[in-house]
Amino acid sequence: xxxxxxPLGAGPDGETVHWHLSDENGRPRHGVIVxxxxxxGTTALQQLxxxxxxxxxxxxxxDPHHGLADPGWWNRTWPSQxxxxxxxxxxxxxxxxxADGAGEPHLVLLVDGxxxxxxxxxxxxxxxxxxxxAQASVxxxxxxxxxxxxxGTAVRQALLGQYLALGSIEDPLARSLLEGYTFPDGRTRxxxxxxxxxxTTTPVSVPNxx
Numbered sequence: 272x273x274x275x276x277x278p279l280g281a282g283p284d285g286e287t288v289h290w291h292l293s294d295e296n297g298r299p300r301h302g303v304i305v306x307x308x309x310x311x312g313t314t315a316l317q318q319l320x321x322x323x324x325x326x327x328x329x330x331x332x333x334d335p336h337h338g339l340a341d342p343g344w345w346n347r348t349w350p351s352q353x354x355x356x357x358x359x360x361x362x363x364x365x366x367x368x369x370a371d372g373a374g375e376p377h378l379v380l381l382v383d384g385x386x387x388x389x390x391x392x393x394x395x396x397x398x399x400x401x402x403x404x405a406q407a408s409v410x411x412x413x414x415x416x417x418x419x420x421x422x423g424t425a426v427r428q429a430l431l432g433q434y435l436a437l438g439s440i441e442d443p444l445a446r447s448l449l450e451g452y453t454f455p456d457g458r459t460r461x462x463x464x465x466x467x468x469x470x471t472t473t474p475v476s477v478p479n480x481x
Contacts, residue, residue: 273295274291274293274294274295275291275292275293275297275377276289276290276291276292277289277290277292277319277322277323277326277379278290278318278322279315279318279319279322279435279466279475279477280315280318280462280466280475280476280477280478281475281476281478282473282474282475283473283474288466288473288475290302290319290410290433290435290466291433291468292328292377292379292408293377293408298403299377299402299403299406299407299408300408300432300433301399301402301408301409301410301411301429301430301432301433302409302410302411302430302431302432302433302434302435303410303411303412303413303416303421303430303431303433303434303435304316304410304411304412304413304434304435304437305412305413305414305415305416305434305435305436305437305440305442305445305449306414306435306436306437306438306440306464307414307438307439307440307441308414309438309461310437310438310459310461310462310464311437311438311461311462311463311464311477312383312412312413312414312435312437313383313412314461314462314477314479315412315435315437315462315477316332316381316382316383316410316412317348318477318478319379319381319410320332320348320350320379320381321348323379324349324350324351327376328376328377328378328379329351329352329375329376329377329378329379330350330351330379330381331350331351331352331353331354331363331367331378331379331380331381332348332350332352332353332354332381332383333354333360333363333380333381333382333383333387334353334354334355334382334383334384334387335354335355335356335357335359335360335386335387335390336383336384336386336387337355337383337384350381354387357390360387360390360391360394361391361394364391364394364395364397364398365394367380367398367405367407368394368397368398368401368405369405370404370405370406370407371404371405372404372405372406372407373406375406377406377407377408378405378406378407378408379407379408379410380398380407380408380409380410381410381412382409382410382411382412383412384412384413384414385411385413385414385415385420385421388411388420388421388422388426389419389420389422391422392422392423392426395409395422395426396422396423396425396426399425399426399429409429409430411430415442415444416442416444416445416448416449417442417444427448431448431449431450432468432469433466433467433468433469434449434452434466434467434468435464435465435466435467435475435477436449436452436464436465436467437459437461437462437463437464437477438455438459438461438463438464439454439455439458439459440454449467450467450470451467451470451471451472452465452467452472453465453472460476462476462477462478462479463475463476463477464477
């Protein structure tokens with residue numbers, strides 16, 4: 272069984288940097304995209320959404336905070352499902368956590384903002400605990416790594432297997448929680464950052480979607 276990946280962006284020599292949705296045994300991998308507002312986090316989610324759809328996976332956009340009013344999602348990306356209300360979130364998590372992913376497309380939950388996690392911490396914990404059965408990977412775009420904003424310590428730990436750190440992160444937790452991360456020297460352009468996975472890091476630039 273091979274590792275399931277999606278193209279995320281370009282490395283320093285122009286090579287493609289991939290986001291990992293599973294390990295070599297097919298078990299789902301999760302991750303966090305962290306950086307201040309305007310650093311390109313939502314664009315990175317949109318890039319993964321487009322790549323997941325192209326790979327015949329099942330991308331779900333989760334954004335009860337902005338909902339359909341977010342022009343980035345509306346104009347550039349069409350996920351297989353959109354969860355844009357608290358009711359969508361509750362019902363969707365219940366469906367996803369009880370799904371049997373055998374023979375079905377891999378679910379890719381793209382969560383834009385901490386608000387969707389704190390709205391139902393228990394639901395996210397149950398989904399992540401049963402992610403292998405459901406064949407579901409979760410990617411969260413967050414502005415902080417504080418446990419209370421990531422639905423608790425268990426959810427935060429599940430998300431820290433890989434990360435994309437964008438911009439000049441002021442979160443003091445970044446250095447201790449993001450394995451291998453070093454703060455950038457000076458300002459960075461939106462979409463520029465560091466991808467970390469399995470203890471290794473590489474600079475990456477996420478392209479703008481047209």
